[in-house]
Amino acid sequence: MDAYRPARAWLGPLLMCAASLFFSFLDTGTKYLTSSYPVTQIVWVRYMAQALAVFLIFQPRMGRKLFRTGRYGVQLFRGLCLCCSSVLVINGLARLPLAETTAIVFMAPVLITLLSGLVLKEKASRLDWVAVACGFAGVLIIARPGGGLLTWAILFPLGSAVCNACYQLVTRFSRSSEHPATSNLYTGLIGALILTPWGIASWEPMAWVDLLLVAGLGTVAALGHLVMTHALLHAPAATLGPYGYSQIFWATLLGWLAFSSVPDGMTWLGMLIIAGGGLMLTSGPILRRWVQARLG
Numbered sequence: 001m002d003a004y005r006p007a008r009a010w011l012g013p014l015l016m017c018a019a020s021l022f023f024s025f026l027d028t029g030t031k032y033l034t035s036s037y038p039v040t041q042i043v044w045v046r047y048m049a050q051a052l053a054v055f056l057i058f059q060p061r062m063g064r065k066l067f068r069t070g071r072y073g074v075q076l077f078r079g080l081c082l083c084c085s086s087v088l089v090i091n092g093l094a095r096l097p098l099a100e101t102t103a104i105v106f107m108a109p110v111l112i113t114l115l116s117g118l119v120l121k122e123k124a125s126r127l128d129w130v131a132v133a134c135g136f137a138g139v140l141i142i143a144r145p146g147g148g149l150l151t152w153a154i155l156f157p158l159g160s161a162v163c164n165a166c167y168q169l170v171t172r173f174s175r176s177s178e179h180p181a182t183s184n185l186y187t188g189l190i191g192a193l194i195l196t197p198w199g200i201a202s203w204e205p206m207a208w209v210d211l212l213l214v215a216g217l218g219t220v221a222a223l224g225h226l227v228m229t230h231a232l233l234h235a236p237a238a239t240l241g242p243y244g245y246s247q248i249f250w251a252t253l254l255g256w257l258a259f260s261s262v263p264d265g266m267t268w269l270g271m272l273i274i275a276g277g278g279l280m281l282t283s284g285p286i287l288r289r290w291v292q293a294r295l296g
Contacts, residue, residue, distance in 0.1 A: 015231035016243040022224030024250035027093055027102065028258050029217045034094035037204055042214055043086050044192060044199030049218020051188030057222075058181040069182055078167055078183070079190025085163035086191065092156030098255035099263050100142050103248050103271040104157035109278045110135030111165035127280055134277030141270030180229040184222060245275045 033042050058066050069075055092101045113128045143154050206214070248271055255261040263271065 012231045012234035013243045015227050015234065017246045019224045019228035019231060020244055020247035021250050022220050022227060024102070024247050024254050026217055026220050026224065027089070027098060027251060028254040029213055029220070030090050031093040031098055032258065033210060033214055033217075034090060036210065037206065038202040039087065039090050039094060040195055040198040040202050041204065041206075043083075043090055044195040045211075045214045046218040046221060047083070047086075047188050047191035047195065049188075049215040050222045051185055051192060051218075053219040053222040054181055054185045054188060054226075057226075058185075062179070062181065065179070066182055066185060069186065074170060075183065075186040076190060077170055079187050080194065081163045081167035081170070082187055083191040083194050085160045085167065087195075088156045088163065089160035092153060092160065095151075095153040096157065097261045097263070098259065099248065099252040099261065099271065100267060101157045102251035103142065103274050104139055104154070105161050105164065106245065106248060106274055106278060107135045107139065107158070107161040108164040108168065110274075111161055112168055115165055115169060131277040131280035134273050134280070138270040138272075138274035138277065141273065142267050180226070184225050184229075187225075188218070188222070245278060248275060 030042060030046070055066070089101065089105055092104075110132050114132050139154075139158070252263060252271075
């Protein structure tokens with residue numbers, strides 16, 4: 001959103017960190033459930049719960065406007081990208097540690113720069129390409145030979161990052177003026193509809209506690225997106241970008257508390273390099289000019 005409230009700019013970073021915490025809880029709960037149930041079943045129920053949560057929160061106030069959109073094709077493509085991203089990242093979470101998977105998925109801003117140059121023919125600066133190199137170097141360090149992560153499973157978070165980058169690209173260039181709740185609702189509905197055949201085919205009976213948990217995760221996903229949207233009302237996206245990387249910290253903390261998984265020194269280095277590359281792209285024009293001036 002372009003119209004933000006500079007007088008309350010301090011609230012934007014706070015809300016962005018809160019949204020990142022919501023998403024980390026989402027990934028943690030999902031990783032826990034993947035040890036007992038098929039991935040497609042979890043994602044299917046989660047998307048249904050997300051759509052239901054948005055409907056219950058906004059329909060009483062918005063009525064039919066909640067469903068009104070003039071960009072059905074864009075909504076379909078965005079929903080498909082996010083659905084693929086969710087399925088891929090959850091497959092990654094089922095096979096890889098939480099913190100490392102989160103860090104690799106956060107290559108999306110770096111991939112946006114790469115795709116913008118290759119697909120949209122946008123000219124990238126020298127600093128942009130440095131950030132791209134940092135992102136790929138970070139992944140190579142995390143998935144280093146002998147590190148235990150250099151397996152085919154690493155393709156899941158990498159694929160999720162690509163799908164997420166495509167989602168962000170189409171969102172950026174569609175310039176939709178629709179209500180965020182509408183986009184959030186269609187995201188849940190499209191994901192649920194796409195996954196219905198696989199969700200039904202792979203269904204396994206769930207304990208009531210687990211069913212409530214996966215339904216709660218859908219609500220957490222909806223709240224995370226809504227909190228992030230409200231963060232953009234108080235600060236521009238370029239300012240909030242670095243605070244989104246707090247999700248790597250939350251994922252590391254929750255991975256340690258829930259699964260006793262602690263990254264080693266080299267993995268920490270890889271995560272910091274990925275985050276550093278992303279920060280180069282999202283820290284705003286002042287930092288970019290400062291670094292470019294010193295790079296000549």
